[in-house]
Amino acid sequence: MKLFLDWSDYQNAGMGDAYADIPKQAGNFAKAVAVCIGSKQCETHNAKGVMCPSFRVTGNPHLSTGGRVKLLKTALNAINDDKALFDAQLVEAMNECVSCKGCKRECENEVDMALIKAEYLAQFNQKHGIPLRRKLFANLPKLARFPALKQLVTWRNRSPFIAKMTENFLGISAKAPLPIPANQTLSKTEKFTSQSADSTREVVLFVDTFNRNFNPQVVEAALNLLSTAGYQVEIASAANDSTPLCCGRTYFSNGMISEAKNEATRLLHALEPHIDAGRWIIGLESSCILSLRDEYLKLDLGDAAKKLAERVLLLEEFVAREQTAKRWTLNFKLDNERMLVHGHCHQKAVGAMKAMRKVLKTVEGLDFELIETSCCGMAGHFGLEAEHYETSQAMAQQALFPTLRAEPKVGIIANGFSCQQQIGNGGFEKPRHIAEVLYTAVS
Numbered sequence: 001m002k003l004f005l006d007w008s009d010y011q012n013a014g015m016g017d018a019y020a021d022i023p024k025q026a027g028n029f030a031k032a033v034a035v036c037i038g039s040k041q042c043e044t045h046n047a048k049g050v051m052c053p054s055f056r057v058t059g060n061p062h063l064s065t066g067g068r069v070k071l072l073k074t075a076l077n078a079i080n081d082d083k084a085l086f087d088a089q090l091v092e093a094m095n096e097c098v099s100c101k102g103c104k105r106e107c108e109n110e111v112d113m114a115l116i117k118a119e120y121l122a123q124f125n126q127k128h129g130i131p132l133r134r135k136l137f138a139n140l141p142k143l144a145r146f147p148a149l150k151q152l153v154t155w156r157n158r159s160p161f162i163a164k165m166t167e168n169f170l171g172i173s174a175k176a177p178l179p180i181p182a183n184q185t186l187s188k189t190e191k192f193t194s195q196s197a198d199s200t201r202e203v204v205l206f207v208d209t210f211n212r213n214f215n216p217q218v219v220e221a222a223l224n225l226l227s228t229a230g231y232q233v234e235i236a237s238a239a240n241d242s243t244p245l246c247c248g249r250t251y252f253s254n255g256m257i258s259e260a261k262n263e264a265t266r267l268l269h270a271l272e273p274h275i276d277a278g279r280w281i282i283g284l285e286s287s288c289i290l291s292l293r294d295e296y297l298k299l300d301l302g303d304a305a306k307k308l309a310e311r312v313l314l315l316e317e318f319v320a321r322e323q324t325a326k327r328w329t330l331n332f333k334l335d336n337e338r339m340l341v342h343g344h345c346h347q348k349a350v351g352a353m354k355a356m357r358k359v360l361k362t363v364e365g366l367d368f369e370l371i372e373t374s375c376c377g378m379a380g381h382f383g384l385e386a387e388h389y390e391t392s393q394a395m396a397q398q399a400l401f402p403t404l405r406a407e408p409k410v411g412i413i414a415n416g417f418s419c420q421q422q423i424g425n426g427g428f429e430k431p432r433h434i435a436e437v438l439y440t441a442v443s
């Protein structure tokens with residue numbers, strides 16, 4: 001089997017372990033699958049943390065991390081059976097994985113099912129062709145630049161007839177409103193104007209596809225916050241190409257690995273001079289930043305990707321770091337507000353919730369609470385897929401929606417674009433990104 005991702009990190013996994021039960025084909029990919037020791041910790045309904053949302057709401061053992069491992073092992077052991085890898089039960093089990101990375105962080109043996117799913121989808125795409133809906137969702141970075149998209153999505157959201165047609169033809173749930181692009185996308189092209197006397201105060205903002213096209217106010221808030229705090233900010237852009245940069249996350253998570261690699265290569269090229277100059281790269285969307293820190297290392301992109309992974313921070317991580325180093329110059333103050341905070345699964349996966357808590361604690365007049373939730377259920381486009389809509393809602397109803405319902409008058413902080421959609425679609429006030437909250441707290 002020709003693999004799409006670099007699985008060499010697993011080269012020695014299970015070696016010499018008579019019980020590792022490594023499948024007979026697929027080399028290091030099979031070893032990555034076989035790191036599961038079958039403890040069934042991923043089959044718990046009410047545990048703290050994120051793992052495993054699909055098991056939590058269905059109780060189906062095939063839909064836990066370990067359940068997927070078992071099905072994959074059986075398929076990878078079926079050497080002369082071409083169809084085993086795409087057996088209907090396995091396809092369903094993999095499609096129901098929301099790629100939350102809960103298992104990578106919480107499973108005692110760090111099974112990385114989201115990464116395994118990306119390889120699995122790439123294998124599926126190669127064998128069966130890329131399904132149209134998958135192609136559409138993966139190509140969001142291109143579609144979002146299409147001027148008529150806003151009008152099309154608005155029509156679709158307003159018309160039950162068009163919504164039903166999109167469900168019938170594309171498999172996009174008629175019950176789920178689609179995110180509408182902002183009226184104006186980001187107009188700013190901030191560049192370093194002159195060499196600052198203190199290069200530690202030069203930072204680069206990586207603007208992801210989601211915030212660029214749907215939430216430009218978040219980007220503006222982050223820019224304003226950082227410049228008010230005395231940093232020179234440049235928005236990352238390609239030197240000879242006006243096409244906005246993108247991390248490639250939507251391609252990667254849909255198994256379109258060569259497209260993801262193209263985007264990653266463009267981004268690396270654009271960021272390399274900044275990394276060499278020792279600047280921090282700051283991001284706003286945790287799933288995009290996780291791509292830069294984690295998935296890029298599996299794309300065979302060389303040392304540049306390793307260097308980038310060490311220079312990327314989420315905004316909240318950057319502010320927390322600067323506060324600790326006593327370089328952060330601003331005080332935050334709000335007028336006695338209470339807020340509930342929902343962390344994106346990938347914020348939790350990169351350990352950024354500590355930074356959220358640390359920074360929010362420094363906001364005078366803010367009473368906040370981090371909600372103990374698993375995945376919100378939107379998970380990129382999972383909650384928009386007709387066959388997954390009910391599961392997605394069940395995920396939201398586990399803890400997130402009841403907690404928000406119990407305090408209908410308080411503000412909500414959620415940095416994740418898909419979490420914001422899920423919460424907004426659930427009838428709650430649209431959540432704010434921490435960049436917006438912090439900028440309000442210094443204005």
Ligand code: SF4
Nearest residue numbers: 036039040042066107
């Ligand atoms: S995936 Fe992790 S938690 Fe689940 S059974 Fe395997 S080792 Fe245990």
Ligand code: SF4
Nearest residue numbers: 052097098100101103
């Ligand atoms: S990535 Fe999330 S949904 Fe998928 S197996 Fe791991 S914990 Fe479960």
